[in-house]
Amino acid sequence: GAGVSQSPSNKVTEKGKDVELRCDPISGHTALYWYRQSLGQGLEFLIYFQGNSAPDKSGLPSDRFSAERTGGSVSTLTIQRTQQEDSAVYLCASSLDTGGDYGYTFGSGTRLTVV
Amino acid sequence: KQEVTQIPAALSVPEGENLVLNCSFTDSAIYNLQWFRQDPGKGLTSLLLIQSSQREQTSGRLNASLDKSSGRSTLYIAASQPGDSATYLCAGMDSNYQLIWGAGTKLIIKP
Numbered sequence: 001g002a003g004v005s006q007s008p009s010n011k012v013t014e015k016g017k018d019v020e021l022r023c024d025p026i027s028g029h030t031a032l033y034w035y036r037q038s039l040g041q042g043l044e045f046l047i048y049f050q051g052n053s054a055p056d057k058s059g060l061p062s063d064r065f066s067a068e069r070t071g072g073s074v075s076t077l078t079i080q081r082t083q084q085e086d087s088a089v090y091l092c093a094s095s096l097d098t099g100g101d102y103g104y105t106f107g108s109g110t111r112l113t114v115v
Numbered sequence: 116k117q118e119v120t121q122i123p124a125a126l127s128v129p130e131g132e133n134l135v136l137n138c139s140f141t142d143s144a145i146y147n148l149q150w151f152r153q154d155p156g157k158g159l160t161s162l163l164l165i166q167s168s169q170r171e172q173t174s175g176r177l178n179a180s181l182d183k184s185s186g187r188s189t190l191y192i193a194a195s196q197p198g199d200s201a202t203y204l205c206a207g208m209d210s211n212y213q214l215i216w217g218a219g220t221k222l223i224i225k226p
Contacts (some may be wrong), residue, residue, distance in 0.1 A: 108157060
């Protein structure tokens with residue numbers, strides 16, 4: 001697609017429920033990144049994919065968070081048993097590769113509210 | 116550990132003024148640097164990317180420079196307009212190809 005698409009744009013869920021966030025990167029972009037931005041805070045790195053593999057999962061806050069990417073394209077970030085502290089904007093970005101010669105393009109984010 | 120500082124944290128200027136936003140790194144080993152803007156409630160919009168072999172980039176009224184030896188980058192905005200009001204973020208890519216982010220400068224351009 002022309003840009004990075006994220007869905008849903010807004011999600012309100014009850015504490016303890018599972019949620020799935022979706023990111024559809026720019027076609028041909030092999031690198032995909034997930035970040036989290038809490039209210040008034042900077043960006044927190046969660047995980048990145050090069051193709052379908054995730055070399056660095058160190059940013060995931062807990063084992064309730066997982067992510068996968070299939071077909072080198074769409075990625076889903078799953079949060080199990082959501083907690084109120086999971087409330088944040090989840091941003092996805094893609095890049096042609098991870099080599100650093102290309103910039104990142106971000107999606108508009110998913111605003112997650114856990115009540 | 117690489118840390119990024121953006122100064123000032125907030126800036127309010129009258130329309131038409133030229134201004135400079137600053138970004139500094141504790142470790143000068145930066146591979147590339149990207150400036151973004153973020154509007155309230157929105158995602159991030161890429162403004163300029165300075166690649167590893169470059170020292171500056173220009174786009175319209177924006178000019179960004181990178182001095183790796185001093186670990187500093189500046190974003191220059193000429194003839195500011197109210198539509199420039201946003202939070203500006205700099206992000207440097209480290210040797211592990213990870214982006215390290217500043218906390219941002221909140222810019223308000225007064226009509």
